[in-house]
Amino acid sequence: MRHRQFYLILISFIVVVVVLNAFWLIKFKQSPVKGGMMSNTNSRISNNQEKQHRLIVPPVLKPDSIDNNNIYYTLRAQTGVTQLLSGKKTKTYGYNGSFLGPTIRVEKGVNIYIRTQNHLKQSTSFHWHGAILPSSSDGGPHQTVAAGQSRLINFKVNQPAATLWYHPHAVGSTAIQVYKGLAGFLLVDDQNSRRIKLPKTYGKDDFPVVVQDRNFDKNNQLNYRQAASSNGTLGDKLLVNGTQNPYIETTTKYIRLRLLNGSNARKYIFKLNDGRPLYQIGTDGGFLKKPVPEKQIILTPGERAEVVVDLGGYSQGSQVKLKSKESSVLTMRIKSNRGGEAKYPID
């Protein structure tokens, strides 16, 4: 009798385990988001068919004051609500606004002071990704600013022109805080970047382009814990500067895109939809000596690449798309493609 009971319990246990396993296997296979290790590049992004929206260009942060070579800024991490998708707004984080942050634009050689303020209900840090600076100012995992507190950071900009970015880097909360919207561009200019014959009118022929995949729940909320995967958190919707399926209207022959992979785990393979080359002019560290035509440019999270798109060969009224695999990243609607210049190498 005892033996029979034991076997009954054992068999029920095995049945439960088998059923649960089968359930997870089916769910696992169907989910585009948690598709395992390979999904970092292969899982699909599904919002190509959404209505196109004009690309949001983050504003350039105005200094609080300038005194000789010292420039003072205030950067505030805060909560907000943002219209990211159609329908319900999304609860988000942002710097000096509800989502992402303003572009901080500095000249090599200046001394910058940034009053970093944490208006979140949790600690955060302010990390300057790619900047060459003293570790005491870098906002690494151990240099957090507690909720409600602020901290003045200072460093001298001491590197060549480059596209850098800032984001939180507090231990244990970096991924979720970036996911909710904390990220912004830090652009360094120098004599070279001012003199060089490349597109450089911000928001007109020179665009910051941060590419981020996100997973929204049915209430349009960013539910990181639900989306999180130990293989790297992926999303099935693509946001570019917080814009779904964005376009720009171009009015010059050359367009410069400062591509930043601001995603948690996804790798992008950028290319033009008609196979024409992208001219890479910069990497994470700044300008290349000369432009390099590339059929595709791969960026993993955190990486940047500056490219120039030559629109000279297209007819007015046509459009060209920057894509990653089958996903549309940015549509360029060509209003006019005369004027503007792009010359290299740097002499």
Ligand SMILES: [Cu+2]
């Ligand atoms: Cu970083």
